Amino acid sequence: MYRLTKALYGLKQAPRAWNKRIYSFLHATGFKKCASDHGLYEKTNDYGDLLILCLYVDDVIFTESNLKNDW
Secondary structure: OOOOOOOOOOOOOHHHHHHHHHHHHHHHOOOEEOOOOOOEEEEEOOOOOEEEEEEEOOEEEEEEOOOOOOO
């Protein structure tokens, strides 16, 4: 069994707390939030390739412009 240090589920502020946590993680790893859609994050690497992350509730989708380069 795993012991949770801080339970978020069931609280009124749970979605806001989760969004704040995921935003701080993505921001620390170099992603920038899209101004027109708050569920989209983007990151470019040194080669100019674009990595897009789409976040909706508890689903995450990644897509990138070039699969040959490593991130």
